[in-house]
Amino acid sequence: MKQGSLSQRKTGFLANFIANPKERRRTNLFFMIMVVVILAGVLFVYLYQQQLLAQDFRQYKGTFKQFGSIAQIGFYAAISIYPVFLLLKNKQIKGIKWGTIELKTILQFVGKLVRTWHVPIALLSTGVVFLHVYMAIMRGFKLDFTYISGIVTVLILLPLMYMGLKRFKRNDRKWHFRLAIMFVIIFFIHANFS
Numbered sequence: 001m002k003q004g005s006l007s008q009r010k011t012g013f014l015a016n017f018i019a020n021p022k023e024r025r026r027t028n029l030f031f032m033i034m035v036v037v038i039l040a041g042v043l044f045v046y047l048y049q050q051q052l053l054a055q056d057f058r059q060y061k062g063t064f065k066q067f068g069s070i071a072q073i074g075f076y077a078a079i080s081i082y083p084v085f086l087l088l089k090n091k092q093i094k095g096i097k098w099g100t101i102e103l104k105t106i107l108q109f110v111g112k113l114v115r116t117w118h119v120p121i122a123l124l125s126t127g128v129v130f131l132h133v134y135m136a137i138m139r140g141f142k143l144d145f146t147y148i149s150g151i152v153t154v155l156i157l158l159p160l161m162y163m164g165l166k167r168f169k170r171n172d173r174k175w176h177f178r179l180a181i182m183f184v185i186i187f188f189i190h191a192n193f194s
């Protein structure tokens with residue numbers, strides 16, 4: 001192999017998916033934080049297993065529901081990338097201003113913010129939702145609407161994340177977007193109608 005091509009070779013975790021080194025480092029960092037959140041949760045449950053199993057189910061449910069709620073807020077923040085980018089593409093927003101502040105300038109600022117934090121927030125929320133799921137099924141699995149809709153939500157989240165990685169190089173054939181819409185609808189139903 002030629003020396004030049006060797007030096008240009010992209011190395012590191014996710015190098016095949018994310019070309020921008022800064023973005024790759026950030027994604028790697030938050031991926032590791034997600035793993036730490038999951039491991040800390042598993043350790044916490046292991047250490048407090050006796051107390052958690054002895055707890056009244058309603059009280060216990062209150063705890064794992066909180067993890068679900070935190071993750072829910074995170075997933076809404078992640079999906080906010082869509083309306084913000086949609087508005088930015090809209091030509092009619094040009095010229096709308098309050099005094100000296102232009103709407104487009106505000107949207108560009110928010111757009112940069114949501115683009116930067118989209119993946120980290122999605123990864124953190126996934127770590128938190130793991131705790132919700134782990135604690136939910138630790139006290140038994142029920143074949144009811146809540147448990148089944150929860151499982152379906154997770155089954156959509158996994159390919160959604162994989163397609164998210166492919167989205168960096170636009171190799172996802174719009175599946176990241178389609179799965180994101182399915183995901184939000186199903187978890188909204190799971191969270192609010194069960």
Ligand code: HEM
Pocket residue numbers: 061065066068069071072075129132133136137146147148149150151152153154157187190191192194
């Ligand atoms: C990405 C996946 C998931 C998300 C975002 C999610 C989110 C939520 C949210 C926001 C709530 C309502 C919390 C509240 O009312 O304060 C909830 C409740 C619940 N979730 Fe999940 N969840 C997910 C997956 C799962 C899975 C896989 C299971 C179990 C197999 C599960 C089991 C439950 C249960 C048992 C409840 C309590 C419902 C009740 O009020 O009786 N969830 N979830």
Ligand code: HEM
Pocket residue numbers: 075076078079081082115118119122123160161162163164165167168174176177180181183184
């Ligand atoms: C590890 C997880 C994820 C990765 C790596 C990822 C990656 C990406 C990337 C690279 C983009 C394109 C941004 C741009 O155009 O500059 C994007 C857009 C988007 N993401 Fe994600 N994402 C992830 C998780 C999620 C989740 C959990 C949701 C839903 C709650 C979501 C919903 C969306 C939506 C709606 C868009 C805009 C539509 C599109 O451009 O396809 N993503 N994501």
